[in-house]
Structure formats: C-alpha cells, structure tokens
Amino acid sequence: MTMSNLDINTTLATKILSGFIKSELSRVGFTRAVIGLSGGIDSALSLALVAEAIGKENVLALRMPYKASSQDSLDHAQLCIDEFCVQSLTIPITEMADPLIALDPDMSKTRKGNIMARCRMIVLYDQSEAFGGLVIGTSNKTEILLGYSTIFGDSASALNPIGDLYKTQVRQLSRAMGVPDEIVDKAPSADLWADQTDESELGFTYAEVDKLFYLLIDQRYSMNECVEAGFDEAFVQAVIKRVRQNQFKRMMPPIAKVSNRTIGYDFLYLRDWGT
Amino acid sequence: MTKMKLALAQINAKLGDVDANLEKHLNLIGEATARGSDLILFPELSLTGYTLQDITPTVAHRPTADDPVFRPLLEASHEIDMVVGFVDEDERHRFYIADAYLSQGKVLHVHHKVYLPTYGLFDEGRFFAWGDSIRAFDTRFGRVGMLICEDFWHISPPYLLWLDGADILLLTSASPGRGLNNDSRLESARWVEHTNQAYANLFTSFVAHSNRVGYEDGLHFWGGSTVYDPNGELLAKAPYQEESLTFVDLDLNQLHRTRARLPLLRDERTALVERELGRILGSNDRRAHTGR
Numbered sequence: 001m002t003m004s005n006l007d008i009n010t011t012l013a014t015k016i017l018s019g020f021i022k023s024e025l026s027r028v029g030f031t032r033a034v035i036g037l038s039g040g041i042d043s044a045l046s047l048a049l050v051a052e053a054i055g056k057e058n059v060l061a062l063r064m065p066y067k068a069s070s071q072d073s074l075d076h077a078q079l080c081i082d083e084f085c086v087q088s089l090t091i092p093i094t095e096m097a098d099p100l101i102a103l104d105p106d107m108s109k110t111r112k113g114n115i116m117a118r119c120r121m122i123v124l125y126d127q128s129e130a131f132g133g134l135v136i137g138t139s140n141k142t143e144i145l146l147g148y149s150t151i152f153g154d155s156a157s158a159l160n161p162i163g164d165l166y167k168t169q170v171r172q173l174s175r176a177m178g179v180p181d182e183i184v185d186k187a188p189s190a191d192l193w194a195d196q197t198d199e200s201e202l203g204f205t206y207a208e209v210d211k212l213f214y215l216l217i218d219q220r221y222s223m224n225e226c227v228e229a230g231f232d233e234a235f236v237q238a239v240i241k242r243v244r245q246n247q248f249k250r251m252m253p254p255i256a257k258v259s260n261r262t263i264g265y266d267f268l269y270l271r272d273w274g275t
Numbered sequence: 276m277t278k279m280k281l282a283l284a285q286i287n288a289k290l291g292d293v294d295a296n297l298e299k300h301l302n303l304i305g306e307a308t309a310r311g312s313d314l315i316l317f318p319e320l321s322l323t324g325y326t327l328q329d330i331t332p333t334v335a336h337r338p339t340a341d342d343p344v345f346r347p348l349l350e351a352s353h354e355i356d357m358v359v360g361f362v363d364e365d366e367r368h369r370f371y372i373a374d375a376y377l378s379q380g381k382v383l384h385v386h387h388k389v390y391l392p393t394y395g396l397f398d399e400g401r402f403f404a405w406g407d408s409i410r411a412f413d414t415r416f417g418r419v420g421m422l423i424c425e426d427f428w429h430i431s432p433p434y435l436l437w438l439d440g441a442d443i444l445l446l447t448s449a450s451p452g453r454g455l456n457n458d459s460r461l462e463s464a465r466w467v468e469h470t471n472q473a474y475a476n477l478f479t480s481f482v483a484h485s486n487r488v489g490y491e492d493g494l495h496f497w498g499g500s501t502v503y504d505p506n507g508e509l510l511a512k513a514p515y516q517e518e519s520l521t522f523v524d525l526d527l528n529q530l531h532r533t534r535a536r537l538p539l540l541r542d543e544r545t546a547l548v549e550r551e552l553g554r555i556l557g558s559n560d561r562r563a564h565t566g567r
Contacts, residue, residue: 005457009457009458011459016455016495023489268328269328272290275289275290
C-alpha cells in the first residue's frame with residue numbers, strides 16, 4: 001500500500017495553531033475563550049492549544065453532561081481541566097433537553113443526539129457572552145470531511161484551530177502537548193448513548209480513513225488510483241459518497257441570487273476585513 | 276558603492292487599513308535609517324494586506340508625490356531607499372499588485388506583478404490586472420530587479436531581469452504557509468528557499484526575499500525572509516512566523532569574485548535562446564507552448 005505520510009512536526013503545528021487562535025481573537029477585541037470539553041481527544045487538544053495561545057487564566061472550559069453521559073467522559077474532561085489549569089463550569093443539559101425529547105416517545109437516537117449537541121451549543125454561546133470569550137471549535141478534518149457532526153451543534157464555533165488536522169494527527173499533537181494518556185488512548189465516542197463509538201458507527205477506523213483521505217484529498221488521487229494504492233474499492237466509494245453527501249455541513253446556507261451583488265457570490269471579504 | 280546594508284522588514288499588515296500600515300512602515304523606516312541601512316525591503320502588498328478581494332478598489336494608490344500615502348514615504352526616501360508593496364490603480368482604473376522602489380524623493384521604478392496565481396487557495400486574477408513588463412532599473416547600488424511572489428515561481432522573470440542587467444534581485448511575497456509534514460519547515464518555505472538559492476547560484480547574483488507574517492482568517496504567512504549571495508550562500512535569514520527587522524551587509528564586490536570564477540553570465544547564449552524560442556513559439560506543434 002502507498003505510504004500516507006500523516007506525521008507532522010508538532011512544534012511547528014503548535015506555533016501556527018496557537019498563533020492563529022491568538023491572532024483571530026485579539027484582532028476582534030477578545031482576550032478570552034470558552035470551550036466545551038467532552039472528555040474526548042479533540043476538545044482536549046483544542047483546550048491545550050487555546051491555553052497555550054492566550055493563557056490558562058483566560059480560558060473557560062465547560063462540562064455539559066446529559067443524564068445518559070458516561071462518568072468517564074465527565075472524569076476525563078476534569079483531567080483536562082486539571083492538566084491545563086483552566087477555569088471551568090459544569091452545566092448539565094438534561095433539564096434543557098428532556099422536555100423536548102419527552103414530546104415524542106418514539107424519538108430516534110439520532111434526533112436525541114442532535115438535541116443534546118444543540119443544547120450544548122446554546123450553553124456555550126451563552127457562556128461566550130457571559131465570560132466575554134469566543135467559542136473555540138473542536139472538529140477535526142476527518143470528521144468535517146465525513147460530516148460526522150451535528151450541524152449548528154458541535155460544529156458551531158467562532159474559530160477552529162484543529163479543522164485541518166486529521167484524527168491521526170490530532171492524536172500525535174495531543175501526545176506532544178500533554179493531553180493525558182487515558183484520553184488519547186480511549187476509543188473515540190460522541191457519547192450520545194451508551195456504548196456508542198465513532199468507529200463502530202462509521203464502520204471503519206480513523207487510522208484507515210485518514211490514510212485514504214491523505215491520498216484522496218491532499219494528494220488528489222482519483223478513486224481508481226486509491227484502489228491501485230491498496231484500498232478496498234467499496235470502502236473508497238463509501239467514503240467518497242459520504243464526503244459528497246455532507247458538503248452542506250461545510251458551507252453557509254446558499255442564498256438565492258436576485259440582485260447585482262449578493263453575499264457569498266460577489267460580495268467577497270474575509271472575516272478579518274479591516275483588522 | 277561596494278557595500279550595502281539591507282533591512283528586511285518582515286511584517287504583519289492590517290487587512291485593508293492603509294493608514295495603520297503606513298504608520299508601521301514609517302516606524303520601521305525610521306528604525307532602519309537609525310541603524311544605518313541603505314535599503315529597506317517590505318513584503319508584497321505591505322501597505323494593504325494580501326487577501327483583499329472586494330477591498331481592492333478602495334485601497335489603491337498612485338505612487339506620486341501628491342498621494343497622501345506616498346508623500347511621507349517619498350520624503351523618508353531621502354534618508355533610505357525602500358521597496359513597498361501596494362495596489363496600483365492606473366489611469367484607466369486597472370488595479371495591479373505592485374512594488375515601488377523609492378529613492379532620494381523619487382519613484383525609480385514600479386513593478387506590476389506579471390503572474391497572478393488563480394488556482395488552489397489563490398484568486399488574484401479575479402481582482403487584479405496582469406502586469407506586462409519585466410524591467411531592471413538602476414539604483415545607487417547598481418542595477419536591480421523586483422519581482423512579486425508568483426513572478427519568481429516562474430523561471431523566466433528572474434532570467435529576463437538577469438539579462439536586463441540586474442545583479443540584485445529584490446523579491447517580495449505574501450506567501451501563505453502550507454504543507455505541514457514532519458519537517459521543521461513547511462513545504463511552501465522549503466520550495467521558496469530552494470528556488471531562491473538556486474537563482475543566486477544560476478544567476479551568480481544577490482537574491483533578497485522579504486516575506487510577510489501574520490494571519491488573514493485561517494491563512495498564515497510564514498516569514499523566513501532570506502538573502503543569498505552570488506555563490507548561493509545564505510547571508511541572513513529572518514525567523515519563521517514572527518515579525519522582525521533583519522539587517523544584512525552586502526559586499527557587492529562578491530559579484531566580481533564569483534563571476535571571475537564562474538562566468539555564467541558572460542557565456543549565456545542569448546541569441547541561441549532567442550532563435551529557439553522563436554522556433555518553438557512559431558511552430559504549430561500543439562505540444563509546444565502556445566506563446567501566451
């Protein structure tokens with residue numbers, strides 16, 4: 001199989017990503033940030049980067065358990081809070097989510113999971129205003145490509161330092177930045193219901209799909225070239241389909257053009273306009 | 276003049292805020308002057324920021340003494356020569372990515388970027404007009420040439436400047452960092468450094484490069500400005516990803532010593548190049564280049 005070189009220089013990565021956080025906060029007048037901690041590796045890494053960037057005293061980490069969340073998730077989030085010495089709050093979402101969930105006794109697991117993710121978004125953005133800090137994103141490149149997220153839920157943030165790192169690279173950088181081993185080593189899970197794991201739900205491992213993504217996305221291999229490089233054809237097809245089907249989660253909602261100048265088409269400015 | 280003290284101004288810029296950027300320029304010009312520098316080299320679009328998109332027409336200036344941005348720069352150029360990056364709007368309202376060389380209160384030369392990358396993360400051709408000339412020009416340090424970023428990713432612009440008499444290449448860029456792997460430098464940095472060193476070797480010339488730092492949305496500019504001498508030796512290198520003012524002394528007699536040893540310029544067969552280029556561009560062979 002063709003080698004996929006996913007190794008990164010973690011010193012350089014830390015410098016670029018922490019610089020990004022500092023720049024994108026300070027140029028819009030912020031010195032503080034809030035971040036939701038799930039107990040998983042992605043939010044742990046984002047926390048490590050934001051603490052490095054703006055100082056631990058300027059970071060508010062939030063634990064937002066639902067009644068079905070595992071104790072491990074809560075404990076691991078606390079490990080990160082202790083490791084990086086940031087301020088923290090625990091705001092359970094059960095009392096927010098349950099009245100809505102109770103309206104439909106037949107509600108699917110996916111709907112319940114989406115409600116939980118969006119409750120957490122509401123809490124984060126409320127604390128953003130209360131604490132005076134921007135919300136730091138925690139979605140990695142693998143999950144963004146796969147669309148393995150809740151739109152306007154866990155995908156919502158003001159800026160995302162880790163969105164161009166594959167899960168494999170998130171693991172490497174997390175170890176280098178001192179994220180506790182328990183968190184780096186455990187099976188990734190959205191923890192929206194008992195015993196959920198990402199890899200069983202997706203049907204493949206992150207290590208496997210990251211190697212494919214490196215060829216498909218970074219090296220611009222065609223589907224056939226990926227198969228020639230040793231990947232199973234059905235796997236390649238399924239991943240490509242998933243990436244295409246989830247393009248909507250990676251974009252602002254399209255605006256129907258009727259005027260001569262339309263936001264998103266010919267009204268083009270960076271967010272950093274004038275800063 | 277056989278010695279020249281060059282200052283590489285590796286700066287961040289405020290996107291679309293020319294006044295704030297001008298103030299930073301004047302501060303650094305003052306510092307470089309106080310340190311005895313002869314020339315200060317700012318990066319591409321140093322007065323405006325890089326990813327301008329629809330800001331472009333609102334930050335354009337003309338490099339003339341009655342322009343509010345160029346007036347103080349031209350005044351300062353009595354003390355020190357300088358290269359600044361800006362958006363030039365011509366008399367027919369075409370907008371160019373431009374570098375101006377200012378000296379002794381005068382604009383010695385303006386270069387309009389001739390290669391506008393419009394692929395991948397770049398979209399320059401959407402907002403800017405293509406420059407149409409590549410000219411060396413005379414300064415108090417000898418004959419020099421200026422190129423902007425993508426201009427020197429192509430081999431022909433530095434080659435033309437060399438033939439036009441430039442012994443010092445002044446290169447400017449706002450190069451977005453990309454290609455993070457297990458190396459301690461980005462692929463984009465490796466490529467530019469290899470290429471600039473190669474130009475110094477191939478043209479037995481000085482090659483100075485001033486690159487930007489800072490962020491624009493998710494893009495970051497990697498800095499790492501360099502100066503190579505006519506032997507391809509690295510004379511100075513600014514840090515990656517950080518603002519800096521880096522000073523380097525150029526011994527211009529190195530041109531004499533290197534070219535005495537290695538007469539690549541003397542032996543360059545320009546008439547042969549012209550004949551073959553004429554043949555290639557004149558042929559109707561569809562595999563040959565079309566002569567754009």
